[in-house]
Amino acid sequence: MKKEKDYIGDIAEIRSMMERSSKFLSLSGWAGVMAGIYALVAAYLSYAVFNFNPDEITSPIGAPASGSMLPPQLVSLAIGTLLLAIGTAVFLSQRKSSKRGEKLWNATSRRMIVAMATPLVTGGLLILILLSNGLVGLAAPFSLIFYGLALFGAGSFTYGAVKFLGVMEVLLGVIGTCFVSYGLLCWAIGFGVLHIVYGIYIHYRYER
Amino acid sequence: MKLAIDGLYKAFESRVRLGIMSVLTVNDTLDFNALKEFLDLTDGNLASHIKALEKEQFIGVTKSFVGRKPNTQYFITDIGKTAFNQHLKALEQLIELQK
Numbered sequence: 001m002k003k004e005k006d007y008i009g010d011i012a013e014i015r016s017m018m019e020r021s022s023k024f025l026s027l028s029g030w031a032g033v034m035a036g037i038y039a040l041v042a043a044y045l046s047y048a049v050f051n052f053n054p055d056e057i058t059s060p061i062g063a064p065a066s067g068s069m070l071p072p073q074l075v076s077l078a079i080g081t082l083l084l085a086i087g088t089a090v091f092l093s094q095r096k097s098s099k100r101g102e103k104l105w106n107a108t109s110r111r112m113i114v115a116m117a118t119p120l121v122t123g124g125l126l127i128l129i130l131l132s133n134g135l136v137g138l139a140a141p142f143s144l145i146f147y148g149l150a151l152f153g154a155g156s157f158t159y160g161a162v163k164f165l166g167v168m169e170v171l172l173g174v175i176g177t178c179f180v181s182y183g184l185l186c187w188a189i190g191f192g193v194l195h196i197v198y199g200i201y202i203h204y205r206y207e208r
Numbered sequence: 209m210k211l212a213i214d215g216l217y218k219a220f221e222s223r224v225r226l227g228i229m230s231v232l233t234v235n236d237t238l239d240f241n242a243l244k245e246f247l248d249l250t251d252g253n254l255a256s257h258i259k260a261l262e263k264e265q266f267i268g269v270t271k272s273f274v275g276r277k278p279n280t281q282y283f284i285t286d287i288g289k290t291a292f293n294q295h296l297k298a299l300e301q302l303i304e305l306q307k
Contacts (some may be wrong), residue, residue, distance in 0.1 A: 007299050007302050007303050007306075008300055008303060009267040010223065010226055011296075011300075011303075013223050013226055013227060013230070014226055014227075014229075014230045014296070015230075017227045017230035017231050017247070018228075018230045018231070018233065018234045020215055020246060021230070021235055021238075021246045028248070058284075059274070101248075103245055106242065107238060107242040107245070108245070126278050139294040162303055184300065199245065
């Protein structure tokens with residue numbers, strides 16, 4: 001007959017397999033902090049350097065009839081920030097998962113990405129359409145709303161805190177839509193401050 | 209026949225099989241490669257454990273094709289769920305007794 005230790009070992013194995021196969025726990029807290037810092041820098045640059053702070057839904061940045069009204073530098077800044085944040089998250093999560101002896105790209109992370117992709121792609125396309133119609137003021141709050149929805153969906157496959165973060169982002173997005181002149185501020189709080197707070201929380205709660 | 213004296217299922221004696229049952233409890237269906245990754249096993253090792261659990265009808269298999277590639281999905285059966293729950297209960301009781 002087996003010893004007591006073996007039974008407890010059996011149960012521990014069951015627990016860890018259930019968790020490992022249903023939750024993606026290699027998400028790095030530092031990635032959140034870094035993404036928050038990038039976002040704050042980007043928000044500051046777009047405000048201070050490019051003078052981007054639309055206070056109306058159809059904010060005239062260029063000539064209204066000229067189609068796309070965003071200066072290309074601003075678009076590059078946005079895309080650059082996004083790529084940098086995603087790159088950092090993938091890199092740090094890869095490191096964390098190999099430390100845990102897991103693969104980053106497994107059935108759980110796949111499911112999480114698929115859950116996030118639907119609202120993100122929808123939101124991304126919608127924002128492009130809004131921008132091309134000159135509704136520049138809605139871009140920042142709408143990105144918050146759709147990112148929040150994506151996080152809320154992803155929350156089922158990873159730390160529960162992600163769900164809460166998603167709700168907060170959606171709330172900020174709704175506020176930003178109501179008060180467009182605070183859109184950029186809400187964006188900076190949502191993508192900057194909240195990410196940093198979330199990252200520190202994850203780090204102290206799960207990574208020490 | 210399937211039960212040992214203490215209420216534990218013989219089929220779940222190996223850790224690997226407990227792992228397979230745990231993973232399939234929380235996932236509706238999984239393919240062979242996903243199971244292999246989670247459990248960190250070789251093909252042959254996993255296949256033999258799966259076969260044993262299949263024989264007891266604790267897990268089921270659906271085979272289909274994705275394009276031309278065969279795609280095998282594994283899932284837990286009702287019999288398997290009941291057996292796994294009973295096995296867990298028995299484990300709990302044994303630990304309680306030994307305290």
